[in-house]
Amino acid sequence: MPAEEQPALSVWTRPQRRREQPALSRAQIVAEALRLLDTDGIEALSMRKLGARLDAGATSLYRHVANKDELLELVVDEVYGQIEVPDTWGRTWRQAVTACAESARAVLLRHPWIASVLGQVGLAYLGPNVMRLNERMLTLFEAGKFSPAEADRALTTVMAYVIGTATTEAAWLTTLSRSGRSEQEWVDGLRPALIEATKPYPRLHALATADGEEPGKSRGDGFRYGLERVLDGLETRLG
């Protein structure tokens, strides 16, 4: 008799199956997985915990999702769907691409767990949201007189830069949030060890001892610096 909450007494007293909600659906599962990932991080996502949140058994999810990897692909596509692509009305292509890249960075940092998932999800670009995103970004570059083929390459270049930055930053933010401390505290606490460790490397040592700006701001500035360089480089191709 391993019944836990209530012994259910008999078949007659067992509660009817609830049919208030549409029960379970792929969209619900993905949405709840996203919430769980955002609040508790990647290692907290298990099929059991996710099922429990949906008042469902773990294996029930498998009726709507082939396996955990597929679930992650769906969640990643969902996240990409949050990236905003402005239209080019009254903007240069460069301003539009800049805004889009900033939005992408913001979205990726809002879901830092994604950095540990991007390397596993192949064919991410087949998801509907990713396709819509790419299509709209292509229009931005073509508005800037890139040929279709080169617009593709330019898009890939910008996105690679954004993903690279976000991966590094997200890894940092994750270990940071696990530590519980604030970014400034953490940096300050680490500084002595850093200064010590960089002793054999004069250039790194100089950078470590030079006190920089507040770290959150510094990350943003670094991102913007690199983005400007990438766009400068792309602009040289336009004549």
Place this chain on the structure above:
Amino acid sequence: MPAEEQPALSVWTRPQRRREQPALSRAQIVAEALRLLDTDGIEALSMRKLGARLDAGATSLYRHVANKDELLELVVDEVYGQIEVPDTWGRTWRQAVTACAESARAVLLRHPWIASVLGQVGLAYLGPNVMRLNERMLTLFEAGKFSPAEADRALTTVMAYVIGTATTEAAWLTTLSRSGRSEQEWVDGLRPALIEATKPYPRLHALATADGEEPGKSRGDGFRYGLERVLDGLETRLG
């Protein structure tokens, strides 16, 4: 009596503890983990399997490594150590940085599992190999007359681009190798679905139907295009 291989009969016949090799060491563990990751991928790395390969029990590893995450940090640093930084003798800074970036891409693609780990490993840049790499790359940029502070930003920009490209490519290569097919076969098999899926998106559809070059070459060319743009953009800062 759960003895398996040989019952060991008695204390007297039990084999002496082997002391031929230095038994176990952090370096050995990291090296074997790297081999295991390269041959079997990230999901095949478990402490038990790794221990077995070293003729050791799973928990023995914990005497030399705090936990699995720490092991991964060590392995990542090891991989970064394989990146070659040329000196600037008889090269422009741009040629040297290009060679370095190409080497980095090659190394990352030689160990594609790293893409799924980079997002988890915070503070990767504290490893000795990473520090040496960064220090040497800084010299390249400073040889190009970047100020120390800007050399730092330039370095970060280039590495972000390389990591972003490699993450995407590595995810692709991983799903590819899981499929067992060759890159060309896989692309050809996917093309019909791709053409169908891009129907609602004219620009993507055009790119999908336009038959490109052989896919491996195409990836390399795409990487080089973006790298040139990044370096173009950096060069504009030099006057």
Place this chain on the structure above:
DNA sequence: CCTTGTTGCGCACACTGTACGCACAGCCGT
């Protein structure tokens, strides 16, 4: 009514990371 297909779920299996504590090796001072 019976059939057929879809969905949720309990159970089970093989596997994971790692805490704990014992057994032993080599080294130390006596």
Place this chain on the structure above:
DNA sequence: ACGGCTGTGCGTACAGTGTGCGCAACAAGG
């Protein structure tokens, strides 16, 4: 020669994982 100390390997164990399997409940349609 001897007793302790420290560092290393390992057996056992625990809590947790993804997911295959098969049953029970339902919906639709004949």
